[in-house]
Amino acid sequence: MTQAASHEVVIVGAGFAGLNAARGLAARGVDVLLLDRNNYHQFQPLIYQVATSQIASKDVARPLRAIFRRDRRVRVVTAEVTAIDAKTRTVTTSDGLSYQGKVLVVAAGAEVNFFGIPGAAEHAFPLYSLDDAARLRSRFLGALDAADRDSRYIDRGALNVVVVGAGPTGVETAGAVAESMTGVVPSYLSPELARAGRVYLVDMLPEVLMPFSEKSRAYAAERLRAGGVELRLGASVTEVRKDGVKLKDGSFISSRTVVWAGGLKGRSLLAGSGLPQGKGGWVDVDPDLSVPGLEGVYALGDTANIVDGAGQRLPQLGSVAQQAGHHVVRNVLADLRGGRRAPFVYRDKGIMAMIGRGAAIAELGSKHRRFTGPPAFLAWLAVHVVLMSGIRERIGAVISWLWDYCTRTRPQIVVDRPDAYEIDWSEDGEDGEEDAAASPGRDRASA
Numbered sequence: 001m002t003q004a005a006s007h008e009v010v011i012v013g014a015g016f017a018g019l020n021a022a023r024g025l026a027a028r029g030v031d032v033l034l035l036d037r038n039n040y041h042q043f044q045p046l047i048y049q050v051a052t053s054q055i056a057s058k059d060v061a062r063p064l065r066a067i068f069r070r071d072r073r074v075r076v077v078t079a080e081v082t083a084i085d086a087k088t089r090t091v092t093t094s095d096g097l098s099y100q101g102k103v104l105v106v107a108a109g110a111e112v113n114f115f116g117i118p119g120a121a122e123h124a125f126p127l128y129s130l131d132d133a134a135r136l137r138s139r140f141l142g143a144l145d146a147a148d149r150d151s152r153y154i155d156r157g158a159l160n161v162v163v164v165g166a167g168p169t170g171v172e173t174a175g176a177v178a179e180s181m182t183g184v185v186p187s188y189l190s191p192e193l194a195r196a197g198r199v200y201l202v203d204m205l206p207e208v209l210m211p212f213s214e215k216s217r218a219y220a221a222e223r224l225r226a227g228g229v230e231l232r233l234g235a236s237v238t239e240v241r242k243d244g245v246k247l248k249d250g251s252f253i254s255s256r257t258v259v260w261a262g263g264l265k266g267r268s269l270l271a272g273s274g275l276p277q278g279k280g281g282w283v284d285v286d287p288d289l290s291v292p293g294l295e296g297v298y299a300l301g302d303t304a305n306i307v308d309g310a311g312q313r314l315p316q317l318g319s320v321a322q323q324a325g326h327h328v329v330r331n332v333l334a335d336l337r338g339g340r341r342a343p344f345v346y347r348d349k350g351i352m353a354m355i356g357r358g359a360a361i362a363e364l365g366s367k368h369r370r371f372t373g374p375p376a377f378l379a380w381l382a383v384h385v386v387l388m389s390g391i392r393e394r395i396g397a398v399i400s401w402l403w404d405y406c407t408r409t410r411p412q413i414v415v416d417r418p419d420a421y422e423i424d425w426s427e428d429g430e431d432g433e434e435d436a437a438a439s440p441g442r443d444r445a446s447a
Ligand SMILES: Cc1cc2nc3c(=O)[nH]c(=O)nc-3n(C[C@H](O)[C@H](O)[C@H](O)COP(=O)(O)OP(=O)(O)OC[C@H]3O[C@@H](n4cnc5c(N)ncnc54)[C@H](O)[C@@H]3O)c2cc1C
Pocket: 012, 013, 014, 015, 016, 017, 018, 035, 036, 037, 038, 041, 042, 043, 044, 045, 046, 047, 048, 079, 080, 081, 082, 107, 108, 109, 110, 127, 128, 129, 168, 169, 267, 269, 300, 301, 302, 303, 316, 317, 318, 319, 320, 321, 352
């Protein structure tokens, strides 16, 4: 390993947290080295719309060098960080280079948690990155094209999409896929094939959207059902196979497109870093976002276990990550230039979820005032446009939404991940026969 290059602040991860920290520090005259495995910042809340061809990849990804092109204080390095030594505030990348900061900010997000469910990591499609979205889109199109080539593939799950996890990501994805089935697939393939499409939303919990109020949850469930989503709640997934999903009650849903929105955990990168990992593998932090026992080390956003004044863990939201990124600037400056650190106080502006055309939920403000239907739908669109990074990206997304709304066609329906598009239709799992017998309706993926 070469000698570590030294910097004022090293930030790992250019998501909402890292990006805002870098911007704020540079604006106050601090030199920042910003590392990310991607050369772009991705806007995760709209990733499911990339997967369902509603908007283009370029609308949710903005090159980091474009973001910081006028900011000479931020040096962007595109590299995979493979090791963190929290004690020396040094990170090492896959090409063996090391970078040491007087201050180290870890904002590397989270990774998908498959909870050890057999086959899930192998066969399900997670939805956490732009690459995940492109792969899922290609798989969905691969399954549709297969059904179009030979209707026998329909009986083997080609037109069934199973979304595992009924939190906001799962609900938004299931709603968007169902809308594609009814609105887009008829013109892409044929109305007959579109009618054979089924969308399942599976969760072990008894309700959808647990972070929302009871009324919002009921509204979401009702709108999803009305949009054609079959809810399988209180149903645990026990196995994901290449030909479908097995549930704890013994039933089986055949599908070649299983979306995993089942949960997140702390990044495996953190293991061995010396960062204290609490529940779920998240990095425990003090109220000022510094890592206890480590001088000049901070953890933010989805990476961290940030608790509020009542000791409750703050949710993994873009708004928490953004605000933490803004806040850490003050504390890093205190470390570098002298001064007192301040505790992070999250300003809760509410939560939202999109279900489909004219159907959304918004619980706004610290009191979570509830809106549903078209007002929430418009509020969701407005908030996401404002939060997006870049004017071109905002215009691109709005044009795509208007186009989709008016024409029900999606120019983004393109296959760009041939590996995900190709489906292995060879002999299904050994116990496939058994399941077919146990589930008479397997032909149409019922359980
Ligand atoms: C599908 C989806 C929908 C969502 N919808 C909403 C929503 O509507 N509203 C909301 O508030 N929140 C939403 N969220 C949550 C929100 O997106 C996250 O809470 C937020 O992105 C967390 O920001 P972060 O900066 O902590 O991490 P991230 O945004 O995940 O950024 C982490 C960065 O670290 C980089 N990185 C990770 N590991 C390495 C490594 N080893 N080497 C180099 N770089 C690395 C990644 O490339 C990434 O750029 C959604 C999340 C998902 C997945």
